[in-house]
Amino acid sequence: MDWQGYLHPLAQGAWVTMELTVYSTVLGGLMSFLAGIGKLSSNPLIKAVSVVYIEVFRGTSLLVQLFWLYFALPIAGDMIGIDLRLPPVAAGVLALGLNIGAYGAEVVRGAIQSVNPSQYEAATALNFTPRQALWRVALPQAIPEMMPSFSNLAVQNLKDTALASLISLSDLAFKAEQLRNYYQDSTTIYTMILFMYFGMALVLSGMMRLLEHSVGRWREPRY
Amino acid sequence: MLFGLAWNTAHGEAAFALSILPMLLIGLLVTIEASVVGFFVAMVFGLVLAVLKSAPLRIVSWPATFVTEFLRDTPLLVQLFFLYYVLPEYGIVLPAFLTGALALGLQYSAYTSEVYRAGIEAVPRGQHEAAKALDIPPRRTFTHIVLPQAVPRVVPALGNYLVSIMKDVPVLSVVTVLEMLNVAKIIGDQTFDYLVPLSMVGALYLILTLLASSLVRMLDVSLPKRGIPLR
Numbered sequence: 495m496d497w498q499g500y501l502h503p504l505a506q507g508a509w510v511t512m513e514l515t516v517y518s519t520v521l522g523g524l525m526s527f528l529a530g531i532g533k534l535s536s537n538p539l540i541k542a543v544s545v546v547y548i549e550v551f552r553g554t555s556l557l558v559q560l561f562w563l564y565f566a567l568p569i570a571g572d573m574i575g576i577d578l579r580l581p582p583v584a585a586g587v588l589a590l591g592l593n594i595g596a597y598g599a600e601v602v603r604g605a606i607q608s609v610n611p612s613q614y615e616a617a618t619a620l621n622f623t624p625r626q627a628l629w630r631v632a633l634p635q636a637i638p639e640m641m642p643s644f645s646n647l648a649v650q651n652l653k654d655t656a657l658a659s660l661i662s663l664s665d666l667a668f669k670a671e672q673l674r675n676y677y678q679d680s681t682t683i684y685t686m687i688l689f690m691y692f693g694m695a696l697v698l699s700g701m702m703r704l705l706e707h708s709v710g711r712w713r714e715p716r717y
Numbered sequence: 718m719l720f721g722l723a724w725n726t727a728h729g730e731a732a733f734a735l736s737i738l739p740m741l742l743i744g745l746l747v748t749i750e751a752s753v754v755g756f757f758v759a760m761v762f763g764l765v766l767a768v769l770k771s772a773p774l775r776i777v778s779w780p781a782t783f784v785t786e787f788l789r790d791t792p793l794l795v796q797l798f799f800l801y802y803v804l805p806e807y808g809i810v811l812p813a814f815l816t817g818a819l820a821l822g823l824q825y826s827a828y829t830s831e832v833y834r835a836g837i838e839a840v841p842r843g844q845h846e847a848a849k850a851l852d853i854p855p856r857r858t859f860t861h862i863v864l865p866q867a868v869p870r871v872v873p874a875l876g877n878y879l880v881s882i883m884k885d886v887p888v889l890s891v892v893t894v895l896e897m898l899n900v901a902k903i904i905g906d907q908t909f910d911y912l913v914p915l916s917m918v919g920a921l922y923l924i925l926t927l928l929a930s931s932l933v934r935m936l937d938v939s940l941p942k943r944g945i946p947l948r
Binding site: 549550552553554555556557558559561562565566569570573649653654655656657659660667670671674680681684685687688691692695696 | 786787789790791792793794795796798799802803806883884885886887888890891898901902905910911912915916918919922923926927
């Protein structure tokens with residue numbers, strides 16, 4: 495079979511990879527802000543939960559987290575009498591999103607902390623509540639600073655989705671493995687998917703650059 | 718039974734955990750070995766890429782830039798499968814461990830090459846000008862003046878990638894390398910208890926990465942600050 499014959503099954507796999515990337519990046523973005531802001535919270539409980547979450551997910555391997563959610567969590571649920579069996583998609587999105595979220599949380603924390611302290615003083619002087627100071631003053635300045643790191647993390651996440659093939663999720667890497675088992679044509683198939691991943695990464699970083707441009711719009715001079 | 722050791726499933730969770738700990742530690746040793754070999758490959762190949770990328774000839778620097786981008790933007794898992802299945806077709810048969818360490822090293826050389834390049838670019842212009850004034854040929858300027866100043870200063874920055882490599886070693890389990898996660902998976906497959914071994918692997922990883930990152934931080938503080946400061 496020539497390489498065009500592989501295109502259709504590989505395209506199906508690529509679609510699953512894209513879906514997985516989008517869902518887990520969105521979850522990761524959400525977790526980044528929750529844990530990143532939580533780590534700066536003055537409430538010790540919220541702070542402790544955020545720190546533990548960040549350290550656990552940054553300190554262990556993604557594949558360990560994925561296997562734990564897929565193989566170990568159902569057993570843990572069994573012990574306390576709850577059915578925690580996750581379908582592969584849920585386990586994949588959860589593990590990828592929580593993992594990338596922990597890395598993103600450090601980015602969010604760093605960007606918020608790098609906002610000039612005089613901005614907070616000015617906000618206090620203008621009688622802003624702490625919440626308003628965070629949402630109206632700090633975050634609009636911090637978000638454009640986060641974007642380059644977020645863009646790297648999004649590409650990292652796209653690459654990490656390949657690991658989900660190991661819990662039998664039929665993404666691009668999984669389809670390639672199936673085709674290889676069937677046709678024994680490793681060189682063509684793996685070269686094709688390497689370039690497909692490369693192309694998707696280029697598109698993703700282009701999209702992140704557009705997003706970066708749109709959140710930093712207010713900083714550009716207007717005429 | 719694994720590595721000639723038996724697990725104890727009859728006396729509760731704690732006894733089970735204790736009985737599989739030695740097996741996981743054997744796996745941990747393989748994890749550390751693979752990270753060290755992979756890190757070594759990344760250090761060497763990353764430097765090669767960085768040198769090629771800063772070459773004045775575009776016919777040299779552009780392919781090197783493309784290779785870096787390609788290695789950085791494609792998944793480690795797929796690169797690993799590529800090396801594992803494609804190299805033997807061209808007569809290069811490596812043991813799984815070496816293939817895995819090579820794949821880790823190649824993926825991370827894309828990252829380390831950027832670190833080296835930052836170091837090379839941070840060497841002040843005055844150094845180049847002084848070398849020119851002393852009539853030192855460009856090649857010798859690069860190998861004897863620029864690199865000796867750039868490389869020592871970036872070594873601590875490279876250390877952080879050692880920690881990242883450690884966390885990517887479990888991927889090697891797909892090509893039958895018996896590292897820690899693979900050992901835990903095998904124990905789980907045979908005893909039907911995934912919870913204890915996988916949780917132990919998580920805990921061991923946490924200890925390992927905390928130790929390794931504090932070691933890197935110590936190195937960063939204690940290494941003599943030779944060479945030039947990074948921007």
